[in-house]
Amino acid sequence: MAHTAQRILAQDCAEATAAPGKRAPGGYNSPASESTLPAIQAGEGLVHSMAIEKSKLMLMLRRMWLIRHFEETVIKVYTSGEFGGAAHPYIGEEAVAVGACVALRDTDYIAGNHRSHGHPIAKGGDVRKAMAEIYGRRDGYCKGKGGSMHLADFSVGILGESGIVASSVPVATGAALASKLQKKDFVSLVFFGDGASNQGACHEAMNLASIWKLPAIFVCENNQYAVTTPYKSTVSSEHIADRAQAYNMPGVLVDGQDCIAMYEATTEAVKRARSGSGPTLIEALTYRFEEHSLGLGRIRRSEYRTTAEVDEWRKRDPIVIHERRLLDTGTAKQGEIDTIRLETGAQVTEALEFARKSPFPEPSELYEDMWADKTMPVP
Amino acid sequence: MAQILFMQALNQAIAEEMRRDPKVFLMGEDVRASVYGAAANLSKEFGPDRVIDTPLSENGFFGAAIGASAVGMRPIVETLTSFMWVGMDQLVSQAAKMRYMFGGQVNLPVVFRCVMYYGGGSAAHHSDRSYPVYMNIGGLKVVVPGTPRDAKGLLKTAIRDDDPVLFFEDGTLLGTRGDVPENGDVPGGDLLVPFGKAAVHRQGTDCTVVAVAGTVPLALAAAAELEGEGVSVEVIDPRTLVPLDKKTILDSVAKTGRCVVTDPASKVCSAASEIMSVIAEEGFWSLQAPMLKVASKQVHVPYTPALEKLMYPTKDDIKAAVKKALE
Numbered sequence: 053m054a055h056t057a058q059r060i061l062a063q064d065c066a067e068a069t070a071a072p073g074k075r076a077p078g079g080y081n082s083p084a085s086e087s088t089l090p091a092i093q094a095g096e097g098l099v100h101s102m103a104i105e106k107s108k109l110m111l112m113l114r115r116m117w118l119i120r121h122f123e124e125t126v127i128k129v130y131t132s133g134e135f136g137g138a139a140h141p142y143i144g145e146e147a148v149a150v151g152a153c154v155a156l157r158d159t160d161y162i163a164g165n166h167r168s169h170g171h172p173i174a175k176g177g178d179v180r181k182a183m184a185e186i187y188g189r190r191d192g193y194c195k196g197k198g199g200s201m202h203l204a205d206f207s208v209g210i211l212g213e214s215g216i217v218a219s220s221v222p223v224a225t226g227a228a229l230a231s232k233l234q235k236k237d238f239v240s241l242v243f244f245g246d247g248a249s250n251q252g253a254c255h256e257a258m259n260l261a262s263i264w265k266l267p268a269i270f271v272c273e274n275n276q277y278a279v280t281t282p283y284k285s286t287v288s289s290e291h292i293a294d295r296a297q298a299y300n301m302p303g304v305l306v307d308g309q310d311c312i313a314m315y316e317a318t319t320e321a322v323k324r325a326r327s328g329s330g331p332t333l334i335e336a337l338t339y340r341f342e343e344h345s346l347g348l349g350r351i352r353r354s355e356y357r358t359t360a361e362v363d364e365w366r367k368r369d370p371i372v373i374h375e376r377r378l379l380d381t382g383t384a385k386q387g388e389i390d391t392i393r394l395e396t397g398a399q400v401t402e403a404l405e406f407a408r409k410s411p412f413p414e415p416s417e418l419y420e421d422m423w424a425d426k427t428m429p430v431p
Numbered sequence: 432m433a434q435i436l437f438m439q440a441l442n443q444a445i446a447e448e449m450r451r452d453p454k455v456f457l458m459g460e461d462v463r464a465s466v467y468g469a470a471a472n473l474s475k476e477f478g479p480d481r482v483i484d485t486p487l488s489e490n491g492f493f494g495a496a497i498g499a500s501a502v503g504m505r506p507i508v509e510t511l512t513s514f515m516w517v518g519m520d521q522l523v524s525q526a527a528k529m530r531y532m533f534g535g536q537v538n539l540p541v542v543f544r545c546v547m548y549y550g551g552g553s554a555a556h557h558s559d560r561s562y563p564v565y566m567n568i569g570g571l572k573v574v575v576p577g578t579p580r581d582a583k584g585l586l587k588t589a590i591r592d593d594d595p596v597l598f599f600e601d602g603t604l605l606g607t608r609g610d611v612p613e614n615g616d617v618p619g620g621d622l623l624v625p626f627g628k629a630a631v632h633r634q635g636t637d638c639t640v641v642a643v644a645g646t647v648p649l650a651l652a653a654a655a656e657l658e659g660e661g662v663s664v665e666v667i668d669p670r671t672l673v674p675l676d677k678k679t680i681l682d683s684v685a686k687t688g689r690c691v692v693t694d695p696a697s698k699v700c701s702a703a704s705e706i707m708s709v710i711a712e713e714g715f716w717s718l719q720a721p722m723l724k725v726a727s728k729q730v731h732v733p734y735t736p737a738l739e740k741l742m743y744p745t746k747d748d749i750k751a752a753v754k755k756a757l758e
Contacts, residue, residue, distance in 0.1 A: 192534070193533075194532060195535070197532055197534050198532045202532050202533065204537075206501075211537075214525070215524075219494070219524045219525060221494070222490060222495050222521060223495075223498035223521075223529075225491070226495035226496060226502075227502045228498075230503060231502070234503065234504070238502075253520065253521075256488040256491025257491050260486065420535065421531045421535030422530065422569065423530070423570075424530065424540075424592075424594050425593065428627075429674055429677075431675070
């Protein structure tokens with residue numbers, strides 16, 4: 053039986069969020085001149101099928117704020133020259149990782165890519181260790197050996213972020229295979245971008261997951277540009293979710309600015325995965341508010357996207373959408389929201405202090421961690 | 432002690448380790464049918480969950496094996512050296528680098544059994560002797576057994592090792608026969624050959640020959656013939672290239688003062704190159720003559736037997752090199 057790509061949630065989203073706008077021919081991602089991007093609406097996201105307990109709704113807000121503060125802090129300190137290398141801000145895409153990860157258990161696995169800060173924070177990782185890692189310090193997640201693009205926390209199922217796009221997709225699929233062989237009900241979810249969706253590794257992994265009916269969830273964070281190249285010029289189908297059809301799995305197009313839409317889609321995929329019915333592809337349509345990477349000054353001057361387009365998408369800020377919904381539905385009071393914003397801000401400030409105080413690794417640590425085998429000689 | 436084929440030794444190692452540890456499973460292309468022989472009867476004994484046929488999808492299933500090893504399984508992947516290029520990103524970006532890059536948070540106990548056919552008219556796309564490439568990467572143990580006994584003992588060690596291991600099975604050796612002790616005859620009841628410990632297959636005093644993989648029997652044959660000519664050759668098989676047992680090699684060179692290194696890989700940046708570099712750096716003052724390298728010609732493998740036979744090191748090449756070293 054062939055699956056056809058499902059757009060049910062996307063339609064919900066479209067009704068709820070983009071009613072007054074019209075989708076440009078050929079999908080969401082058209083040049084700004086001819087597109088009418090969905091603007092934020094009062095009561096956005098009220099149309100959802102699941103009743104979600106308040107604690108989860110507030111947890112989503114908390115984690116989105118944690119990511120936002122974290123990324124704003126990283127941008128600030130990077131700009132002042134406190135560390136080098138690359139850093140890829142996740143601002144604007146917070147709802148994708150948070151909605152997906154809140155639908156998982158601690159024992160479930162995630163893996164991701166170079167835009168690496170949001171995923172572990174969304175999964176419940178430690179912002180202090182994440183910040184210390186970006187600072188290249190010994191108390192970082194990877195003792196300073198991974199840096200911004202390679203956060204990992206195996207203690208909470210974060211199998212690591214890969215600087216080579218799509219490279220972690222087969223690895224996450226392998227964790228799903230292990231889960232099946234071990235007769236555990238752990239699910240493995242992997243984040244990758246619209247650019248990675250064109251890599252063979254991605255397609256090979258989806259095919260494997262489907263033929264073996266693995267408990268895998270493929271979340272494509274379609275932020276619409278692989279660095280500067282629009283996905284419309286590189287993806288042969290209208291939507292990336294359509295590709296699921298080729299692998300006989302459900303493909304779901306989700307509003308990636310809406311954490312509840314992400315949560316619902318992921319919850320469905322988790323149910324399917326845990327019941328042994330196989331994988332799901334979720335395409336989260338989202339937008340990168342910042343430039344591709346800190347430290348790539350040339351990109352900022354590029355004209356691959358217009359200021360007007362960026363401004364339109366900034367109106368669909370995932371945190372604003374969620375907060376407005378919490379208020380409009382009477383789920384939370386402004387005071388509770390303010391508390392979360394302030395607490396997470398303080399948490400990141402504390403993480404920054406922690407990172408700055410953490411020592412750099414000693415020269416003697418250069419060769420450490422290459423091998424599990426402690427008898428390995430240094431060549 | 433039983434005389435068995437190299438291929439049977441591999442098969443025994445896999446079967447014994449799969450019986451011992453339920454976390455061990457085998458995956459690869461056509462492994463249930465055991466097209467290459469080493470997986471014979473495993474599917475029948477262990478069933479389809481532990482002997483898994485994969486699609487032709489090296490990036491996919493190499494990565495899946497790595498991911499499974501990261502969360503508690505011990506996969507064995509069967510592949511051909513020439514197909515490894517297809518899955519190179521997984522081998523290098525993930526298997527080799529994950530542990531270090533993530534600060535030692537994860538062990539990856541995965542074995543890639545890399546079948547290395549050459550010399551039989553398979554031409555350039557199916558004749559790679561690629562192990563030196565992986566010595567350069569770091570993070571991957573590189574194993575090159577030269578005898579049936581070592582094939583079994585090293586593969587069992589590889590499967591129990593907590594690091595990623597690339598285990599190169601030289602196609603010219605698969606049909607060779609050799610003494611392999613029964614498990615009951617070895618201490619601990621299990622034939623385990625340690626990594627990083629070279630074998631001195633033959634003692635000698637005039638010249639050291641370090642031989643890798645398929646050149647081991649050639650070096651032994653050359654040494655036997657040279658003995659008749661009054662030349663005493665010591666033959667050393669490193670058995671593992673990462674880690675490399677420098678001491679055994681350097682001690683031998685200190686004794687003989689002369690060294691030939693032979694390697695079926697292409698000459699430039701071969702395993703022989705690295706071994707000679709170690710001797711040059713750490714054993715130079717033991718040398719009484721320049722070291723010599725007997726490796727494959729630095730061209731792609733031609734199909735026609737008329738040219739392919741010119742490619743690889745031979746017994747006569749090794750003999751000639753030893754004689755030259757002794758001039």
